[in-house]
Amino acid sequence: MGKSGKRRAPWWARLSAVFGAVLMVTSGGVLVTGRTLIAKYTGAMDSGSSILGGPAAGATKAAADIKGPVNILLAGIDPRDTKTAPLSDSIIVAHVPASMDQVYLFSIPRDLYVEIPPFPATGFGGGSSKINAAMSFGSAVGDGRHDVKQGFTLLAKTVSNLTGISEFDSGAIINFGGFKKIVEAMDGVTMTIDQNVKSEHLQPDGKPRPKRPECADNSCDHPYVGPQKTYRKGTYHLQAWEALDYVRQRYGLPGGDYDRQRHQQQFVKAMAKQAMSKDVVSDPATLLKVLDAAGDSLTFFGEGHSVLDWGLALRNVSTDDMTLIKLPGGALMQGGRYQGEQLAPGTDEFFQAVREDRIAEFLLDNPEYVSRNG
Template sequence: MAKSVLNRAPLWTRICAIAGCVLMFASGGTLVAGQSLLSKYTGDITNDALLDTGAAKAGKKDIKGPLTILLVGIDPRKATTPPLSDSILIAHIPKDMSTAYLFSIPRDLYVEIAADEKSGLRAHSNKINSAMALGSQVDGKIDVVNGFQVLAKTVTNYTGIKDFDAAAIINFGGFKKIVEALGGVSMTIDMDVKSEHLTPEGTQRPRLRSCPISGNCAHPYTGPQAYYKKSTKPVRLQPWQALDYVRQRYEFKGGPPMTDYDRQRHQQQFIKAMAKEALSKDVMTDVGKMTKILDAAGESLTFAGGGNGPIEWAVALKGVNVDDMVTVKLPGGGKFVPGSNKYLGEEFVPADLAQEFFDAVKADRVAAFLLDHPTLVNKDS
């Protein structure tokens, strides 16, 4: 049963649970014994204060579907710098808890940012990735928890999805160490992509010394670029390649059109690929590797489970298989000031389709909705 629990738990709980399972198998112990060995790690990453409403205020309760989980990736900046939520993903698990649906909220989605008394933030329209940064600025200090709460409220106000049952913040600085501990991942590259940031050797591309005559400094780098060629089957990516690939959102000259929506898809694919990697035989039987993964997880993850810890979530979601996870693409495009070319951010197009999908999440009828709208399902699902 222990192996089943791990193979079918969500990624962030598996990272915490895998080493305990390995040690349990080696010692012939029980799942409970394996859990006790993990207390150091799960305690370090758990902070239920992220969930300011709903499940957190209701106290500890049974983990039963339907469930909705908010996942936020922040960039690895200084502790004194407000965090930007570069990736916002939502996982919906239906009542029967047999699968999971993963979809993204564009980082540049133009929304009304929720007001917040603690940070003195007034409601206003802006890109959604600013919500966490603005909400985290409290009395001259950085309060990441409050920033997350403002972002969660903003997401709720926009989508109508209330009371997240669990939440997680992923700091990409520490996340990189997890991928390094895994030794990379295998992914199918679904389109030709050139790196805006790194050279073919994985080093930082030089910055332009000045803007071109055109004044367009949206792409401030120069020199050779790392290149990820479209493949028909999984290819092995080194840690730096995998993380670089899922960062890209700009097309290159002569290449296919590319937007942030492609980046969202690649991030969803990466989550699935990383989960499979973490549960592979080579990782499951390598205690040293698992220790490195758990150490990295302690640096990169903050988890809120509404009173339940990561292990309890892993056990409750034992029926969710990563291979059955469905990734969803919600189409969109640029939003501009009416009558001008001034870019405000992104919007879902058509807007009513996205709202119908959010309504389906709230009503726990995502499967039926996707049967009627099959083009919203990513090909890898």
């Protein structure tokens, strides 16, 4: 069922949106609790529409119809109402090979400077911009209102143009206002912090750092003052607010947003491992809290399949089978001005490997693409 094209391929919104993939894996892992239970709590996640807009085709498809390779597009957005244009500041592609027993995760930098194609539904004529604006350009539905599902359609088209993946087999939008509840339902998450990180946003007790008066309009790069929460190298059990704050940080990191992308991927892998642990799976009360929170935060595009179908299809994937991939890149300067990020030479070959379902071979020849701290 995988599709391929012919050219090349987050906190709140910066948290790795790959939780959609985590949910699918978790669905497979908790099938022991019964199909009825899962169907009840994942039904609210099915959007009833396809990534490309309109009703989902093939509504009678069965789980057995899901064949690898498959590509899944995931986007994270800040909590917003229908009057605010969404920004997909976290974008991840999950590639599952034909064997359906592994998953490769790679992030698209939120500030990647790309061509966003025309979108007749909103009158957007196309143009160059940071990729996280694609959902915004595609979300307007009139009367000042915005539809994130419609915006997701333009995001999918933009990522397709970038990667050469002609169509995505599934997708999800994660609203991180509800996402925090998922981590809280599991009583935090155990993860390894790979570098010392100071919080730009929070004090050591978790309270927000105050803003300088002159930065009230959000015009400053570093608007906060006062003591900072510090995360030190090592393995810790983090509470929800700590984990989400940690993966939000990029200021002061040697790799900037690229370090943040790695931390986001590490967090999602750690959360997936915890979600599939016996502490969650064998505890009905905890499991129901996790599923309830997921239903509040996820919009799912199954392209004719339910979350349960995808959980069944991916039941052989475990967190040990998740490979985190880092795409190299850096700043794009034009006329001495920063325009956004650009990917490094060589990523065309990686995207070709995605389309041809030979990522494993590519990584053997290019081991620098594997996140060693994953």
